[in-house]
Amino acid sequence: MAYQTTDSIYKRRSIRSFCKDEISDNDLNFILSSGLSAPSGEGIHPLELIIIKNDETKEKIKSFYEWAGFCTESPVSVLVCYDANKILAAGYDNDDLGKLDAAACIENMLLRATDLGIATCWTHALENADDYRHLLGIPKNIVPVALVVMGYSDQPFVAKDQFDKNKIHIDRW
Numbered sequence: 001m002a003y004q005t006t007d008s009i010y011k012r013r014s015i016r017s018f019c020k021d022e023i024s025d026n027d028l029n030f031i032l033s034s035g036l037s038a039p040s041g042e043g044i045h046p047l048e049l050i051i052i053k054n055d056e057t058k059e060k061i062k063s064f065y066e067w068a069g070f071c072t073e074s075p076v077s078v079l080v081c082y083d084a085n086k087i088l089a090a091g092y093d094n095d096d097l098g099k100l101d102a103a104a105c106i107e108n109m110l111l112r113a114t115d116l117g118i119a120t121c122w123t124h125a126l127e128n129a130d131d132y133r134h135l136l137g138i139p140k141n142i143v144p145v146a147l148v149v150m151g152y153s154d155q156p157f158v159a160k161d162q163f164d165k166n167k168i169h170i171d172r173w
């Protein structure tokens with residue numbers, strides 16, 4: 001299947017080394033707005049975003065989760081969270097919907113950043129939810145899903161098409 005190597009869907013890569021060049025407020029707001037424009041189950045829109053620029057905060061994140069440690073090199077990261085209370089109040093018996101909404105938001109942000117030539121890496125936050133709550137004063141009902149690390153990088157975006165026809169099932173398994 002032909003694909004455009006300039007297409008952000010194929011060009012986006014997880015990048016883990018950054019220079020400290022700032023992302024402009026315009027670009028950051030465009031990325032955030034793209035994230036919050038993702039679909040939301042039942043239109044609940046439970047997401048909350050915490051923008052992290054403070055160097056001391058980044059060092060603390062590195063100390064409890066090494067796989068996001070490279071956030072210390074980048075100018076800004078976004079902690080994508082959802083409000084579990086909003087989902088439960090809509091009548092659900094669990095808050096899974098929040099994780100799905102967060103994933104859609106995160107992917108939109110990654111793709112918009114790629115459009116803008118900004119490198120990103122999705123890093124897991126669910127396992128360290130309490131560490132993030134403690135560090136950032138986040139209430140218990142707010143669930144941190146991922147820290148999206150972003151910035152400029154010398155590492156190239158290498159376009160890759162991962163289509164695999166063996167993963168496609170027509171009409172039944």
Ligand SMILES: Cc1cc2nc3c(=O)[nH]c(=O)nc-3n(C[C@H](O)[C@H](O)[C@H](O)COP(=O)(O)O)c2cc1C
Binds near residue numbers: 121
């Ligand atoms: C749910 C999820 C959690 C991830 N967590 C981390 C993480 O904690 N640290 C990290 O460096 N990369 C993390 N990644 C990035 C993956 O390692 C990366 O997407 C994968 O290796 C494929 O590489 P690519 O993104 O360049 O295509 C995560 C990705 C997803 C979707």
